[in-house]
Amino acid sequence: MSLCRLGPFGGDEGMLDGLWFGLQGALDLRNLFAVVIGCFVGTVVGVLPGIGPTGTMALLLPLTFALGPTGGMIMLAGIWYGAQYGGSTTSILVNVPGEAASVVTCLDGHQMARKGRAGAALAIAAIGSFVAGTIGVLGLTLFAPPLANAALNFGPPEFFWIGLLGLLLLSNLSGRSTTKALLMATLGVMLATVGMDPISGRPRFSMGSSSLFGGFEFVPVTMGLFGVAEILSSCAERLKSWEIFKVRFRDLYPNREDLRRSLVPIFRGGVVGFLVGLIPGPAAVMSSFVSYAVERKFSRHPEEFGHGAIEGVAGPEAANNAATAGGLVPLLALGLPFAPPTAVLLGGLMIHGVVPGPLLMQQHPDLFWGVIASIYIGNVILLILNLPLVGVFASITRVRPAIVLPIVLVLCVIGAYAVSNSVYDVWVMLAFGVLGFFMRRFEFEPAPVVLGLVLGRMLENSLRQSMVILEGNIWGFWSRPISMVLIIFAVLALVLPPIIRLSVFARQKKT
């Protein structure tokens, strides 16, 4: 274990050294290209209603093979936080949230646009996103390394509990029904058992097909469940483009009063967003709602909320950006995805043979620090993209879905095929696309399936390794101190949500 601590920038070296090392890597031409592409694509999908960052990240997973693990992760992370920037554009100009986390921005942002103040709202949203994104990544820089160091004492039993905890936490918070989410997470782990058994080498559930010997590839399954299913669901909804407010470059200057009123909400939103980001679940969405409620409570003009209050744009837009950085803390430090986009990031790491977890900082310091440093660069790129080019991005919403969706479908097919140059993977993607479409119709969340597929192998291997190490003494699973803490968290994750729901229900009934 002591050898692990000697890894570059993992233990005794300072965080600034690590960050400097990461910055050098992030400024490498290929990684710089990756962050620009990620931020650009993220802004576009943030602007476009109906296509979310998780689906897009899944679609572009095959591209990470060309960029390498570090470049790939930088690009995927860029899509995630870039979408938070872009989401505000359609909320303000069209009153349709481009991204779920920008729903709250519609309330006051669009009201400002109706009063001819769209430019100020867009500028404050972009500046707030930049400031809060930087606050969030500062928090990520400070919190992730010590957490990863603390987790270095984990053995197979702890990895088993941490995998189980990850499944339980995301299942509890990603959908409406816990049972449904748990069912989907179990399905994901079941999918992970298909193929060659990693210990005995015997094929399982392959039904005699050599294609199934290798199991289900993460990329086609995720592209199907998110990409194809999202397109099929969009086909079922409205297929029209939206009317938008026009914004000129000279309108993009907020006045002194706007800046004065936005300053504190932006910083408050940044802190609120980062803290909410550390909680499992759809953090970006939750953080924007929490921030809106906080700003309304602290405002001297609460009556203005809903009628174009600038604080109602500044706080939530800051919060959803900081939340993405917060969500990266458990992923980079523990290998635990607390939100659907981080589940895709986790899968992206694993297809490159990178095992996320406490050892990531020691074994892949270039990736660990490169991703963190790239977010600083990404925030600057996004500010440049989202201020002067806001009109260009807004005009994307004028392109009809009948043009965009078929092109995205072709990209899905190429992406799935490119994984191993096999049409079989395209069939897998199509099958999971149809499954994902019906899952959405019946309110079964696809994210726990992906998480189960990603964590399934780790869960099974750590369970079997633990049983061998503990010589069959299953009590050893909960006699170790770290295991005990993780079990308590796992039990709380399972028991607390229904108790909270029941108490809220009882309170509602009383009132």
Add this chain to the structure above:
Amino acid sequence: MRNRAEAVPTLLAAIFGLGYFLAATQYSIGKLDSPGPGLMPRLLGIVFVFLSASLLITNWLGRRSGPPPSPAHEDQSRKLRTPLQVVVILIFYVGALQPFGFALSTFLALFFTARFMGLEGWKKPIILSFGTVALAYLLFVLILDVPLPVGAIWGR
């Protein structure tokens, strides 16, 4: 059943779980100190059947763990028609990839998908399909070196 729409998928899930569990019984579960390849699948099968059964029962009793789903929309058949059309096109498209190659099958798939999604006339869908195929070929085959299927009927 209070929520009939959910009964079918939940029942299918329960049957699937049972089938998975039965298939898992052909693998050894091993011993406590040397677990076999059948241990995890059997545990998963039991959990899956238990969860789907509990979902089925809570639905039956009318006490769902979450709030009720949004009310049915007025035009369900219209909402299903376009996705189903796209799925049918995709099935033909994926089936045609190897024999007819990427270019021809993608052109046809794009053309019909765009038409079904509401792109009027012939000109626009043809331009969209041709342009996308040309750009995809340039980007993926010529620049990124992805060996997209050329097509068995062309002799390769």
